[in-house]
Amino acid sequence: MLYTMKDLLKVAKENKFAVPAFNICSFDMLKAIMDEVEEQRSPVIIEIHPNEIEYLGDFFIAAVKEYALYSKIPVVIHLDHGGSVYDVMRAIKNGYTSVMIDASTSNYEENIKITKKVVDLAHAVGVSVEAELGTIGNNGSYEGGAESFIYTDPDQAVDFVERTNVDTLAVAIGTSHGLYPKDVIPKLNLPLLKELYERIDIPFVLHGGSGNPDSEVRASIDYGVSKVNLSSDLKSVFFKEIRKVLTEDSDIYEPNQVYMQPNEKVKSVVRQKLHVLNTLGKADLY
Numbered sequence: 001m002l003y004t005m006k007d008l009l010k011v012a013k014e015n016k017f018a019v020p021a022f023n024i025c026s027f028d029m030l031k032a033i034m035d036e037v038e039e040q041r042s043p044v045i046i047e048i049h050p051n052e053i054e055y056l057g058d059f060f061i062a063a064v065k066e067y068a069l070y071s072k073i074p075v076v077i078h079l080d081h082g083g084s085v086y087d088v089m090r091a092i093k094n095g096y097t098s099v100m101i102d103a104s105t106s107n108y109e110e111n112i113k114i115t116k117k118v119v120d121l122a123h124a125v126g127v128s129v130e131a132e133l134g135t136i137g138n139n140g141s142y143e144g145g146a147e148s149f150i151y152t153d154p155d156q157a158v159d160f161v162e163r164t165n166v167d168t169l170a171v172a173i174g175t176s177h178g179l180y181p182k183d184v185i186p187k188l189n190l191p192l193l194k195e196l197y198e199r200i201d202i203p204f205v206l207h208g209g210s211g212n213p214d215s216e217v218r219a220s221i222d223y224g225v226s227k228v229n230l231s232s233d234l235k236s237v238f239f240k241e242i243r244k245v246l247t248e249d250s251d252i253y254e255p256n257q258v259y260m261q262p263n264e265k266v267k268s269v270v271r272q273k274l275h276v277l278n279t280l281g282k283a284d285l286y
Contacts, residue, residue, distance in 0.1 A: 001286065002068040005076050005098035005128035005227070006167040008043060009203040011285050012226040017278040018206075021045035022270070023080060023231035025052050027063065029238060032263040034067050034075075036270040041283045043074040045098075045227060050079070050087045053094075061094040073283040078130075080229070088118050092127055100170070104132040108156060115164040123165070130205055130227075133160050134172025154195050161200055168203050168227060171196055173220075175208030188216045190223065197223040205229065214276045221278065230273055237265040 012019050024030045024046060037044040046064055053060070061077065068075035079091035079099040088099045099122055103114040115131040122129045134152035152171045161169060173189040196204065203226035206217065217228060241262040245252065252258055274280050 001071060001074050002065065002097060003043075003074045003076050003286075004126065005045070005078060005130065008045070008074055008076050008286075009168060009226040012043070012282070013203045013224065015282065015285055016221055017282050018221050018226050018228050019043050019045050019076075019279060020270070020273045020277055021047045021076075021078060021080070021205075021227050021229045022234060023047045023049060023052065023229070025055070025235065027060070028259045028263055029234065029266060030064060030067065032266040033234075033270055034071065036267040037274070038071060038073055040271065040274055040279075041073060041281045042274050042279045043283050043286065045076045045078050047078045047080040047229065047231075048096075049081055050083065052080075053090075058090070058094050061096070065095050074286045076128075082118075085114075085118060085121070088122065092122060092125060096127065098128040098130065098167075100130040100132070102132050102170075104135050104170075104172075108160075112160060112163050115160075115166060119165050128167040130168040130170060131160075131164060131166045132170035132172070132207070133157055151189060151192060152196065154192070154199055157196055158199050161202060166202070168205050169200070170205040170207050173206075175206060175212060188212065188220060190216065190219060193220055193223045193225070200224075203227060218276055218278070228273075228277055230269075233273070234266050234269050237269055238262045241265045 008019060022033050030046065033044065064077050068077060076098050077096045079087065079096050081102045082088045082091065082100050083102060088101055091099050101115055101118040103111040106114065119129045133156060135150045150172060157169065171193065173193050174187055204224045205227040206220055206225045207229045242258065245258055245261055
C-alpha cells in the first residue's frame with residue numbers, strides 16, 4: 001500500500017509509535033528491508049537521498065513503487081534532504097509520495113520562503129512535505145548537517161509551521177548524521193522536545209537516528225517523534241559483511257552469493273529498530 005507521509009504519521013502519532021525511515025543505496029537493501037517489514041507486519045518509509053538517486057537512476061523508483069503498490073503494509077517513498085526545488089520536482093515526477101526540503105542552513109526567513117514554495121508545489125499534487133529547523137550535526141556522512149548542531153528554537157518552530165504549512169518537522173535536539181566516534185556519547189535534549197510537542201501539533205522527525213541510545217529514542221516517541229531516519233546503522237553492517245564475504249572466499253562471482261549474508265545483517269538491524277520504535281505489527285492499524 002502506497003501512502004503519503006501525512007497519512008502514515010497521523011496513525012503513528014496517535015498510537016505512540018514511530019516509523020523507521022531507511023535510506024537505501026541498492027536493490028539488495030530495498031529487498032532486505034521490504035522482506036523483513038512485511039514479515040513483521042510493520043509500516044515503513046523507504047528513503048532515498050539525492051546522491052543515492054543520482055547513482056541508482058530515476059528508473060530505480062519504479063521498482064520501489066512496485067514493492068509499495070503490491071505490499072500489504074503501508075509504504076512511503078520519501079526524498080531525504082532535498083537541497084533544491086529541482087531535487088523536489090525530480091522526486092515528485094518519479095512518484096515519491098513525500099519530499100524533504102532542507103533549507104536549514106539558510107537564514108530563517110529564507111528557510112521559510114523556500115519551504116513554503118515547496119509546500120505549495122507538493123501539496124498541489126498530494127505529496128507530503130518535511131522541512132528542518134535548526135541544524136543536525138555531522139559525523140562524516142554525505143547526508144548533510146553541520147559541524148556543530150543548533151537546537152530548534154520553540155518560538156521559531158511555532159511560527160515556521162504556521163507560515164509554511166509543512167506536514168512534518170525535523171527537529172534538532174542533539175543528533176548527528178553518520179556513526180558517532182567511540183568516545184562520543186550522543187544525548188537527546190528531551191526537555192526541548194517536550195516543549196516543542198506541547199506547542200506544535202504535527203509529527204516530528206528524528207534525523208541521525210543511528211547510534212543514539214535506544215532508551216532515548218524510545219522516549220522521544222512520547223513527545224511527538226513519529227519518524228526516525230536510519231542510514232548508517234544499516235549501511236555499516238551491510239558493507240562490513242560484504243567485505244567479510246569477499247575476503248573469506250575470493251572466488252565468489254555470483255551476486256546472490258555475495259549479498260545473501262549482508263542482506264541477513266540488514267534484516268537483523270531492521271528487526272531491532274522496529275522493536276525500539278514500537279512499530280512491530282502496526283500495519284494492522286491502517
